Amino acid sequence: QRIKIERFQHGQVSVRKGCRIQPGCPSAGLPVRRAGSRNTATHWGVVVNVTFPLSVLDLAPVGRGSTPAQALARSLILAQETERLGFHRFWVAEHHNMPGIASSSPPVLIAHLAAGTTTMRIGSGGLMLPNHSPLVVAEQFGMLEALHPGRIDLGLGRAPGTDGLTAVALRRTRDISGEDFPQEVAELLGYFNDNIPSSHPFHTIHAVPARGYQPAVWLLGSSDFSAVMAGHMGLPFSFAHHFAGRNTLPALRAYREAFRPSPTMEQPYVMLGVNVLCAPTAEEAEFLAGSGRLAMVRLRLGHPDVYPTPEEAAEHEYTPMEQEILHGWTGNHIIGTPDTVRAGLLDLVARTGADELMLTTMAHDPAKRIDSYRLVADVMDLVA
Numbered sequence: 001q002r003i004k005i006e007r008f009q010h011g012q013v014s015v016r017k018g019c020r021i022q023p024g025c026p027s028a029g030l031p032v033r034r035a036g037s038r039n040t041a042t043h044w045g046v047v048v049n050v051t052f053p054l055s056v057l058d059l060a061p062v063g064r065g066s067t068p069a070q071a072l073a074r075s076l077i078l079a080q081e082t083e084r085l086g087f088h089r090f091w092v093a094e095h096h097n098m099p100g101i102a103s104s105s106p107p108v109l110i111a112h113l114a115a116g117t118t119t120m121r122i123g124s125g126g127l128m129l130p131n132h133s134p135l136v137v138a139e140q141f142g143m144l145e146a147l148h149p150g151r152i153d154l155g156l157g158r159a160p161g162t163d164g165l166t167a168v169a170l171r172r173t174r175d176i177s178g179e180d181f182p183q184e185v186a187e188l189l190g191y192f193n194d195n196i197p198s199s200h201p202f203h204t205i206h207a208v209p210a211r212g213y214q215p216a217v218w219l220l221g222s223s224d225f226s227a228v229m230a231g232h233m234g235l236p237f238s239f240a241h242h243f244a245g246r247n248t249l250p251a252l253r254a255y256r257e258a259f260r261p262s263p264t265m266e267q268p269y270v271m272l273g274v275n276v277l278c279a280p281t282a283e284e285a286e287f288l289a290g291s292g293r294l295a296m297v298r299l300r301l302g303h304p305d306v307y308p309t310p311e312e313a314a315e316h317e318y319t320p321m322e323q324e325i326l327h328g329w330t331g332n333h334i335i336g337t338p339d340t341v342r343a344g345l346l347d348l349v350a351r352t353g354a355d356e357l358m359l360t361t362m363a364h365d366p367a368k369r370i371d372s373y374r375l376v377a378d379v380m381d382l383v384a
Contacts, residue, residue, distance in 0.1 A: 052349055053088040054380060056373070057125050057273055057360040060092065060102035060109070063291075063307040064364065068102040072109065074366045075102075076116045082373050083120040086382030089153060090117070091125030091358065096162035096170060100295055100307040107140040114148040123153025125238065125273070125358065126220040128161045129184050131170045135207055138191035142210035152215035155238055156185060158226065163302075182229060189217065216264075218271075223247055227255040234262025241348075242275040242360055245332030252352055271356040274348065275333040277363060278341045278375040289335045290314055292362040296329050297322045309364050338379035345380070 058078060062071045079090045092109050095101040103109055106124040114122040127137065137154075145152045158181035160167035190196035191207035192214035219230035219237055222244035230237040237255045241248045252270055259268040275292070279285035290313030297318070298305050308316075318326065334344035345357060361372045377384075 052354070053356045054086075054345075054376070054382060055089040055091070055121075055271070055356060055358040056082045056087050057091050057093065057358045058103070059095065059360070059362070061307045061362060061364075062100050062102050063366075064309050064312065066306070071102040072112070075109065076113055077366070078370060078373075079113045079117050079120065079122070081370050082377075083117050084384055085373060085377040086384050087120065087373070087377070088356070089121035089123060089358070091123045091153065091155060093125050094128045094131070094157075094161045096160075097166040098162070098299070098304045100305060107144065110144055110152070111147070114144065114151060119151075121151050121153055121216075122148070123215070123218075124155045125153075126155040126157035126218075128159060129156045129188065130158055130181060131160060131167070134184050134188040135191060135202070135205065138188055138207040138210040141215050142192065142207060142213040145213040145215045146209045149213075153218060154215045155218040155220050156188075157220040159222075181226075185219070185229075185233070189214075192217075221251065224251045224254040227251040228258045231255045231258025231268065232260060234260050234265045236265065236269040236271065238271040238273065238358065241272040241332055241352075243273075243329060248272065248332075248352060252354075269356075270352070270354050271358055272348065272352060272354045273358050273360060274345070275330075275335075275362070276341055276345075276359045276372065276376065277333070277335045277361055278338055278372040278379075279368070280337065280375070282336045282340065285335045285337065287314065288363045288365075288368055289333070291364045293326055293330060295362070297325050300325050300329075307362070307364055338375045341376055342379045 056078070058075050060068075060071045060075045062068050075092070082090060090113060092103045092106050092113070093101075094103065094106050096104055106127050110122050110124065127141075129137065141152060141154045160170065162170070187196065187200070187202070190200070191205075191210045194206060194211040196203040196205070217235055219226045219233070219235050220240065221227055221230070221237070222240040224247070227237055227239070231254070237252075239248055239251050239255075255270065256268045261267070277285050277289045277292075279288060287310050290310045291308050294308045294313040294316050295305070301322070334341050334348075336344075348354065349357065359373070359376065361369050363369045363372065376382075
């Protein structure tokens with residue numbers, strides 16, 4: 001039997017004959033999912049036919065022998081190519097004090113990428129709101145939306161995106177807990193809607209441009225804190241499955257149980273970040289993935305560096321502690337041939353009921369990154 005997935009508010013994935021998949025909320029820039037003739041997976045002993053958008057998360061990696069300027073230029077090339085291939089959105093992440101990641105200022109990079117593309121949605125995945133004044137963020141993303149109407153996403157996170165000392169330098173305070181995140185999001189939305197309560201000390205301030213130029217606002221998270229918050233606010237939720245896979249199902253359950261319809265969202269919408277590397281052979285995919293493994297080990301041990309070559313990674317002898325770090329980090333990565341990647345993506349959607357997947361592909365060679373996305377686009381039947 002060929003059946004489709006029906007998604008319920010409390011997160012169960014149920015299979016029924018003849019069910020139609022409902023699209024996401026159009027008013028929040030969420031797409032109607034396209035059919036893919038080969039996108040089937042076996043779940044609960046039956047064949048599940050699923051269709052969903054694929055998107056891109058880019059960190060502008062600075063490889064060994066490269067420069068930040070070259071990394072940023074390659075981000076634009078990647079955005080243009082994945083737009084041509086049919087990927088739905090392209091997000092960039094905020095990181096600081098990391099020699100191997102050039103995306104330290106998402107608004108600046110988003111402006112550059114949006115100007116160099118035409119149809120793909122461009123956004124932050126995420127903009128770490130506690131690092132910034134909500135007023136500044138409202139002005140920046142209101143301006144981006146005014147320049148590129150209907151194409152800008154504002155994904156908000158509450159982590160610092162860096163080490164503790166750098167977070168203090170960014171925030172000018174030693175309180176980096178992120179506990180004020182709900183109030184900061186409320187203030188930000190107040191600027192976009194021009195309805196900050198009269199009791200608020202900033203109620204007389206008007207962000208320009210902001211009102212009438214609100215991008216699609218998402219909450220990001222790796223636990224149930226932002227999941228519950230996104231549900232209560234009726235916002236779409238993007239979960240960091242690529243590095244917090246153990247928390248995926250509890251967080252999605254919390255989001256769906258907490259969800260309340262809002263003016264922009266009638267039903268929950270979930271996007272999962274997924275670490276994917278696709279190559280013609282399994283051996284090549286594993287070899288290329290070595291760069292990301294070594295880079296993450298160095299970061300976790302407090303020694304961030306530029307992105308290593310796969311040859312450098314292959315020669316590295318991992319200590320027991322480093323192997324333990326890898327075991328916890330790579331368990332949810334999808335690495336291999338096109339058929340392996342397709343099966344992994346379909347199984348993930350079947351298990352989680354995700355509405356969209358955002359792929360991040362980290363390889364030292366920019367051409368290999370593009371090749372990976374091309375192979376995925378082909379095997380998943382994306383429409384160019």
